[in-house]
Amino acid sequence: MKILVQKFGGTSVSTPERRAVVADKIIAAKESGFSPVVVVSAMGRKNDPYSTDTLLSLAGGALTSLNKRDLDLIMCCGEIISTVVMAQELCSRGFKAMALTGGNAGIITDKAYGSAEIIKVEGEKLIKLLSDGIIPVVAGFQGVTDQGDMATIGRGGSDVTAAVLGGALKAECVEIYTDVDGVMTADPRIVPEAQLIDQITYDVVFQLADEGAKVIHPRAVEYAMRSGVPLVVKNTLSDSAGTMVSSGYQIPSKPLTAITSLKDRTQFTINTENWSFEKDVLTLLSENNISIDLINIFPDKDIFTIDSKDSDKAEEVLRAVSAEYKLLKGCSKVSIHDTSMRGVPGFMAKILKALSDGGIKVLQTADSHSTIWCLVSEKDSDRAVQLLHKAFIK
Ligand code: ADP
Ligand code: MG
Numbered sequence: 001m002k003i004l005v006q007k008f009g010g011t012s013v014s015t016p017e018r019r020a021v022v023a024d025k026i027i028a029a030k031e032s033g034f035s036p037v038v039v040v041s042a043m044g045r046k047n048d049p050y051s052t053d054t055l056l057s058l059a060g061g062a063l064t065s066l067n068k069r070d071l072d073l074i075m076c077c078g079e080i081i082s083t084v085v086m087a088q089e090l091c092s093r094g095f096k097a098m099a100l101t102g103g104n105a106g107i108i109t110d111k112a113y114g115s116a117e118i119i120k121v122e123g124e125k126l127i128k129l130l131s132d133g134i135i136p137v138v139a140g141f142q143g144v145t146d147q148g149d150m151a152t153i154g155r156g157g158s159d160v161t162a163a164v165l166g167g168a169l170k171a172e173c174v175e176i177y178t179d180v181d182g183v184m185t186a187d188p189r190i191v192p193e194a195q196l197i198d199q200i201t202y203d204v205v206f207q208l209a210d211e212g213a214k215v216i217h218p219r220a221v222e223y224a225m226r227s228g229v230p231l232v233v234k235n236t237l238s239d240s241a242g243t244m245v246s247s248g249y250q251i252p253s254k255p256l257t258a259i260t261s262l263k264d265r266t267q268f269t270i271n272t273e274n275w276s277f278e279k280d281v282l283t284l285l286s287e288n289n290i291s292i293d294l295i296n297i298f299p300d301k302d303i304f305t306i307d308s309k310d311s312d313k314a315e316e317v318l319r320a321v322s323a324e325y326k327l328l329k330g331c332s333k334v335s336i337h338d339t340s341m342r343g344v345p346g347f348m349a350k351i352l353k354a355l356s357d358g359g360i361k362v363l364q365t366a367d368s369h370s371t372i373w374c375l376v377s378e379k380d381s382d383r384a385v386q387l388l389h390k391a392f393i394k
Contacts, residue, residue, distance in 0.1 A: 001130060003171040004034040007041075007140065007162035010051060011179040012236040013082050014044040021236060023089045025177065026135060030095065034172070035130040037165055038097075038137045040086050041158040042078025050081045052141075052155070068113035069149055072142075076101070076150045079139035079158065087137040097135040102161065103144025105136065109151045116151035118143055118160070121168035138165065159220035167227025174229055176216055177236040182243030183208065183215055186259045190382045191389045197258065199244045199251040202231075204339065207371065211335040212262035221245065255340040259388045261381050265293065265331040266311040267363060271324035273300040281323070288317050294333065294366045294373055303364060305331060305375060331363060332381035335373050336388055342369045354391035360384050 006029060008022050029036045046053040052075055059066050059074050066074075083099035090097035102109075106122030129136045140158025145151055153160055159176055166174035183205055184194040200208075202225035209218040216233055224231045224245070234242025244251070270281050277284070281302050285292060290313060295304040306314055308329060318325050341347050348365070351372055355362055360383065364375040376384050 001127075002034050003037060003130065003169045004029050005037045005039060005162050005166040005169070005171045005174040007039040007158055007174065007176050008086075008236060009158065009176075009178045010041040010044055012177050013040050013086060014048060018236065019086060019089050022086065022177070023093055025236070026090060027093065027095065030135065036135055037126060037130070037169065037171070038086065038135060039140045039158055039162040039165065040079060040082040040137060041140050043082050043085075050078050052078050054078075069151075072113045072116075072152045073150055075152050076139065076142045079141050083137045083139045087135075090135055090137070095135055096133055097137055098129060100136050100138045101144070101150070102139050102142035103148075103150060105138040105165070107138075107143035107161065107164070109143035109145055109153060111145050111147070111149070111151065113151050115154040116143060116145075118153060118164050121164055123165075123168045126165070126169060154219075156214065156217040159217035160223060163220035163223040163229070163231065166229040166231075167223055170227075171229055174224060174231050175242075176220070176231060176233045178215060178233065179235065179237070180215060181235045181238060181240040182233045183213065183245075185257065185393050186385055186389045187213065187215075187261075190261070190385050191259070193394055194389065195393065196240065197243050197256065198241065199246075200256065201248045201251065202245055203248075204256060204337070204370075205231075205243075205245050207337055208258055208260055211333070211337070211371070211373075212260040213258070216245075253339075255338070257336070257338045257392050259334065259336050259385050259392070261332050261334045261385050263332045263378050263381060264308040265305045265333050265375065266308045266314075267294075267303065267305045267328040267331050267375060268311075268314065268318075269326045269328075270302045270304075270318070271300065272302055274324070277321050277323075281318075284317055284321065285314060288313060290314050290317070294364050294375055296364060296366070305333065305364065328363065330378040331375050332378045332384075333373055333375055334381060334384045334388065335371055336392060337371050338392070339370055341372070348372060350391060351388065354387045355384055358383060358387045360387070 087097040087099040109116035140161040231245040
């Protein structure tokens with residue numbers, strides 16, 4: 001049996017016309033000899049009736065007082081609705097299909113509601129359905145605990161569901177269908193002339209995803225890499241070949257440059273000149289589970305950035321030891337990824353020139369052998385991405 005996992009994102013299943021196109025893709029796979037396993041997200045985006053954001057707002061929004069277990073229960077509904085509607089579409093075309101919750105599909109998670117880890121996949125049920133010629137349509141973004149409670153695995157989690165199923169079922173390939181042609185040299189909503197990357201390795205796409213290219217979830221890439229299942233990211237609404245993701249020795253190595261950005265960063269500057277506490281700043285923050293991103297250490301100060309969601313907590317920790325600090329909210333981390341920058345002189349100078357010619361102030365930088373990060377104000381973020389794309393790619 002040649003298994004193909006096909007995952008369709010929220011916009012791909014948002015209207016009857018799009019669902020018909022989705023059904024065409026599934027049927028085409030089936031007719032060319034594959035046994036498709038379909039994974040679907042909740043329909044549409046914010047304000048659409050069954051989207052995850054709409055369900056969240058029904059439960060009181062981001063600041064809901066609902067307990068995490070119950071919140072997960074409502075958040076699971078969006079994907080479940082999509083499975084029934086999509087299975088129905090396939091049945092109405094004369095195919096055998098069955099809608100399944102994550103739990104029905106054998107996806108077992110821990111109890112960390114909201115960001116649960118998948119601990120195992122009991123694949124026999126899906127294999128049985130496939131051998132009976134039935135197309136399983138699985139709800140993404142969810143699983144079930146060993147107590148039988150539904151749990152979600154974090155935003156963007158349907159990609160993870162697809163990658164995990166791909167590995168567990170030893171699929172030939174996992175196809176991630178979305179609303180753009182594949183992984184591109186920048187977010188095409190920010191840079192309309194961004195180019196499609198036709199082939200990329202797991203580790204490079206992981207970096208892009210981790211630094212803000214939300215076209216694929218970084219954990220999905222991680223799972224796929226671990227099991228070695230190839231991933232393809234493609235557009236539901238075009239016939240573009242998409243982006244093939246696989247390991248380094250399977251694809252020709254050619255230099256690749258891409259720009260990403262990650263908003264909602266807060267920069268802290270801590271005066272360490274008179275720091276007289278038992279523990280250093282970084283230990284203090286790590287003990288409070290606050291993860292630090294860009295960091296520069298000077299004799300008299302530490303400058304670092306964190307995700308803005310952690311900034312209240314960081315302030316609490318710092319205030320508790322009467323630390324002297326300043327913070328800058330509303331920052332964005334713009335990253336330029338280049339697989340051949342190592343040892344090339346003038347790379348950083350070119351970045352800084354492109355940004356300063358555009359009147360953009362750089363607040364902090366850091367670099368590794370393949371990435372340079374620049375912290376800028378959030379209001380400059382999109383323009384910084386555009387300027388760097390123009391300077392380095394087109
Ligand atoms: P889905 O609902 O299909 O999972 P997402 O919204 O999660 O779709 O991901 C697709 C979006 O990712 C695109 O619409 C695009 O704006 C965004 N995106 C960000 N960075 C990139 C990139 N480098 N290449 C392609 N798309 C990107
Ligand atoms: Mg997504």
